Amino acid sequence: MKPQLIKGNEAVVKAAVLAGCRAYYGYPITPASEIAEAAAYYFQQTGGHFIQAESEVASVNMLYGAASAGVRAMTASSGPGISLMQEGVSYLAGAELPCVIVDITRGGPGLGNIAPEQSDYRQVVKIGGHGCYRVLVLAPNSVQEMADLTTLAFDLADEYLTPVFVMADGFIGQMMEPVTFASEVRKVTTPDWAVDGTAERRKNLVASIRIEADDLEKHILHLDAKYKRAEREAVRYEAFMAEDADLVLVAYGIVSRICKSVVEQLRGEGLKAGLLRPITLYPFPEAKIRQLARTASVFGCVEMSTGQMIEDVRLSLEGRKPVEFYGRCGGNIPSEEEVLRFAREVLKRSTPVVVSEEVVHG
Amino acid sequence: MAEYKILHDKSNCFYETYERKGELRNQTHYCPGCGHGNAHKLIAQAIEQLGIQDRTITVSPVGCGVFAYYYLDTGNIQAAHGRAAAVATAAKRSRPDSIVISYQGDGDLAAIGTAEILHAANRGENITVFFVNNGIYGMTGGQLAPTTPVGAKSTTSPFGRDAHNDGYPIKVCELLSALEAPVYLERVALGTTKQIMAASRAVKKALENQVKGLGFSLVEILSPCPTIWKLSPVAAQERVRDEMAAIFPIGVYRDRTREAQPYPAPKPAPPAEQIPAILGIESAEGVIEAAKPDRPVDWRIRVAGFGGQGVLMLGEVLAEAGLEAGLEVSWLPSYGPEMRSGTSNCHVRVGTHPIASPLVTKPNVLLALNEPSLKKFLPTVEPGGWVLYNGESIPEGIQVRGDVNMQAIPFTQLADELGEAKAGNIVSLGALLELTGMLRQEAVDHALAHLVKSTRWLEIDRQALKAGRRAAHAREAERAEVCQ
Numbered sequence: 001m002k003p004q005l006i007k008g009n010e011a012v013v014k015a016a017v018l019a020g021c022r023a024y025y026g027y028p029i030t031p032a033s034e035i036a037e038a039a040a041y042y043f044q045q046t047g048g049h050f051i052q053a054e055s056e057v058a059s060v061n062m063l064y065g066a067a068s069a070g071v072r073a074m075t076a077s078s079g080p081g082i083s084l085m086q087e088g089v090s091y092l093a094g095a096e097l098p099c100v101i102v103d104i105t106r107g108g109p110g111l112g113n114i115a116p117e118q119s120d121y122r123q124v125v126k127i128g129g130h131g132c133y134r135v136l137v138l139a140p141n142s143v144q145e146m147a148d149l150t151t152l153a154f155d156l157a158d159e160y161l162t163p164v165f166v167m168a169d170g171f172i173g174q175m176m177e178p179v180t181f182a183s184e185v186r187k188v189t190t191p192d193w194a195v196d197g198t199a200e201r202r203k204n205l206v207a208s209i210r211i212e213a214d215d216l217e218k219h220i221l222h223l224d225a226k227y228k229r230a231e232r233e234a235v236r237y238e239a240f241m242a243e244d245a246d247l248v249l250v251a252y253g254i255v256s257r258i259c260k261s262v263v264e265q266l267r268g269e270g271l272k273a274g275l276l277r278p279i280t281l282y283p284f285p286e287a288k289i290r291q292l293a294r295t296a297s298v299f300g301c302v303e304m305s306t307g308q309m310i311e312d313v314r315l316s317l318e319g320r321k322p323v324e325f326y327g328r329c330g331g332n333i334p335s336e337e338e339v340l341r342f343a344r345e346v347l348k349r350s351t352p353v354v355v356s357e358e359v360v361h362g
Numbered sequence: 363m364a365e366y367k368i369l370h371d372k373s374n375c376f377y378e379t380y381e382r383k384g385e386l387r388n389q390t391h392y393c394p395g396c397g398h399g400n401a402h403k404l405i406a407q408a409i410e411q412l413g414i415q416d417r418t419i420t421v422s423p424v425g426c427g428v429f430a431y432y433y434l435d436t437g438n439i440q441a442a443h444g445r446a447a448a449v450a451t452a453a454k455r456s457r458p459d460s461i462v463i464s465y466q467g468d469g470d471l472a473a474i475g476t477a478e479i480l481h482a483a484n485r486g487e488n489i490t491v492f493f494v495n496n497g498i499y500g501m502t503g504g505q506l507a508p509t510t511p512v513g514a515k516s517t518t519s520p521f522g523r524d525a526h527n528d529g530y531p532i533k534v535c536e537l538l539s540a541l542e543a544p545v546y547l548e549r550v551a552l553g554t555t556k557q558i559m560a561a562s563r564a565v566k567k568a569l570e571n572q573v574k575g576l577g578f579s580l581v582e583i584l585s586p587c588p589t590i591w592k593l594s595p596v597a598a599q600e601r602v603r604d605e606m607a608a609i610f611p612i613g614v615y616r617d618r619t620r621e622a623q624p625y626p627a628p629k630p631a632p633p634a635e636q637i638p639a640i641l642g643i644e645s646a647e648g649v650i651e652a653a654k655p656d657r658p659v660d661w662r663i664r665v666a667g668f669g670g671q672g673v674l675m676l677g678e679v680l681a682e683a684g685l686e687a688g689l690e691v692s693w694l695p696s697y698g699p700e701m702r703s704g705t706s707n708c709h710v711r712v713g714t715h716p717i718a719s720p721l722v723t724k725p726n727v728l729l730a731l732n733e734p735s736l737k738k739f740l741p742t743v744e745p746g747g748w749v750l751y752n753g754e755s756i757p758e759g760i761q762v763r764g765d766v767n768m769q770a771i772p773f774t775q776l777a778d779e780l781g782e783a784k785a786g787n788i789v790s791l792g793a794l795l796e797l798t799g800m801l802r803q804e805a806v807d808h809a810l811a812h813l814v815k816s817t818r819w820l821e822i823d824r825q826a827l828k829a830g831r832r833a834a835h836a837r838e839a840e841r842a843e844v845c846q
Binding site for chain 1: 382384415416417418419421428431435436437438439440441442445448449450451452453454455456457459460461462477478480481485628629630631632634635637638640641642643678681682685691692693694695697717718719720721723
């Protein structure tokens with residue numbers, strides 16, 4: 001297929017239709033509105049359903065209804081709308097319903113602004129609803145990945161029976177790049193557990209309630225086992241010139257593109273910098289970070305926030321190596337020049353430490 | 363044992379025994395005299411009579427009705443508090459042949475779920491809602507409901523419901539009857555046997571409407587809650603009959619069952635092989651074969667101007683043409699805080715090397731379509747880069763940089779002479795192509811044909827492109843003369 005120049009937000013919708021998604025329920029919000037607009041246009045022409053819901057609360061519960069009925073369903077929003085959806089996400093996770101939620105992040109807190117930020121990390125990756133659950137989170141950094149990771153999100157959602165987030169900043173949603181789409185439409189079959197108004201599935205129940213303590217505990221442990229499996233099997237990352245790097249930059253989304261450019265420039269100057277880009281924010285590439293900690297002397301986390309992912313980097317490192325932070329927020333983006341300056345300073349400060357004996361696990 | 367005759371047997375729509383219940387699997391969890399038992403029976407009976415058991419999906423709420431799935435042998439979905447109508451909406455849309463029931467209590471439907479019920483009704487969702495109104499929060503132990511009568515005590519209105527503090531009981535049927543879409547709204551009661559018989563007819567009718575595809579039906583069922591009301595089952599029923607029915611008048615609030623036309627069947631899905639075409643995903647033909655530049659190029663372009671000058675469009679043409687020419691491209695709009703002051707700009711990269719950052723902070727091409735943009739971005743241009751300004755000359759007060767190629771050409775004016783001032787963006791593109799040879803004409807033609815859908819505009823843009831080239835050529839010639 002010929003690549004087409006397309007906005008990230010539109011790529012999500014085309015990929016979703018090709019992945020067999022036939023239900024979109026959403027509420028407009030900048031900078032995610034193009035997703036609802038494209039869904040309104042394409043879903044209704046491809047045998048799917050689209051409703052502009054009365055709120056994000058309603059749309060996430062419509063997602064719950066569609067997923068219960070056994071169809072691939074999705075919604076999209078941005079920070080404030082995602083906050084409203086969190087109740088529903090907890091129910092979806094509890095009831096083990098697969099679905100895809102796209103978050104095109106913007107500035108917060110409160111109304112904040114519509115410019116890009118990466119400040120939804122905590123509410124999405126560390127979960128924003130009640131209960132012991134997790135959601136899988138994919139973080140595209142290109143328009144091609146907006147398409148590819150949307151497809152993957154549906155597959156992971158079905159595999160793990162859980163909501164899967166595609167979390168991209170406003171830039172990735174708004175920018176245009178060439179995309180090559182899948183050439184065929186995915187065939188989706190109705191899962192056995194669905195409540196679809198047929199005789200063979202009449203006995204089915206979709207619920208998140210477990211009234212007895214033992215039942216609920218069993219259910220929670222079952223959910224937890226799924227997350228542990230995802231931590232073993234679903235981790236994705238891109239390591240760019242990281243294997244021999246003294247300084248490993250850790251960044252995702254648009255910031256990872258800036259950092260990649262910075263790494264190229266630093267390497268050009270003979271400085272050993274690398275980039276680790278988590279593609280799955282949950283499960284987080286902890287083992288990879290620990291592995292890089294054997295050779296790197298310092299990590300530099302760059303985000304469009306005051307530092308949210310850095311907590312996961314620190315947890316992964318478990319104190320093995322120092323982590324420094326550079327961030328911009330409010331809709332400002334760390335420029336290449338700023339990150340270069342940051343990286344040079346960090347490299348100057350850190351004297352490579354030779355570890356004579358491997359004492360750490362992982 | 364005395365002889366007896368069974369007049370009303372348990373409906374087949376109930377499970378034989380209630381296996382999902384932890385204990386006492388032959389009886390419900392409802393209190394003696396609770397209206398839910400009767401409401402369940404009426405629904406089960408109607409499902410059975412209509413022969414729709416296999417097709418039925420019951421959405422149960424948060425509240426005493428949460429365990430409807432213990433009893434009703436239908437497909438069951440348990441929803442979050444207040445959201446049953448939204449859940450039912452999507453289940454029905456996804457499975458149009460199913461019969462979807464949203465079973466909700468007064469706290470669920472008339473307090474926390476008001477938005478969901480109002481909008482499901484307003485969209486005329488083809489679902490059936492049974493709204494059990496007992497004027498109190500039963501499951502959580504007797505707190506104030508939106509339907510609690512004025513003066514009535516509850517655990518959260520210990521001195522009685524005060525209209526000034528808590529408002530008045532919400533009348534759901536009256537409220538929804540203000541909407542255009544609902545086909546059937548009726549309030550019934552479970553206060554007497556006669557009322558229960560009438561309720562039975564209403565319940566069946568509401569389901570039948572959905573079977574016929576007529577649209578949104580809601581039956582509000584005034585229902586006793588003896589435990590929380592602290593009344594005997596008989597006294598509770600009397601209260602429904604005498605007191606509740608006085609606040610919430612029984613009757614039909616909307617009935618367009620006769621004249622309503624069945625909803626048209628959903629459009630059949632197109633065959634899978636047609637979907638890529640519907641999505642506008644072009645088939646096989648690859649990127650046009652182009653002689654890629656023999657040397658690496660890395661155009662980092664910033665286009666900036668007022669909103670409405672076609673800044674973003676110009677960037678898109680550049681990126682699309684780059685793609686047509688087989689180059690790596692990216693286009694990034696500045697949609698953030700800058701947009702609000704009425705200026706617009708975008709970052710475009712076109713080059714031979716895979717693009718790491720799509721952000722252009724040090725452009726080697728600046729297309730400044732207005733003065734503020736020139737002022738703002740001129741200092742960022744890389745030495746040796748190109749700056750094209752939309753004007754007769756570089757405005758006073760702006761330091762002309764000797765280390766960049768600066769040209770002032772009145773793009774908008776030239777476009778105006780062509781009859782469309784808005785084509786100034788494409789005039790500037792023509793000038794850019796003429797001066798830099800950035801992209802071949804053929805690639806740009808392709809891009810314009812792809813992006814500009816109107817034939818009139820396509821022609822204007824072609825003329826604009828030529829005008830831009832001509833003007834730039836003339837400027838270069840002038841400059842050459844001056845240099846001689």
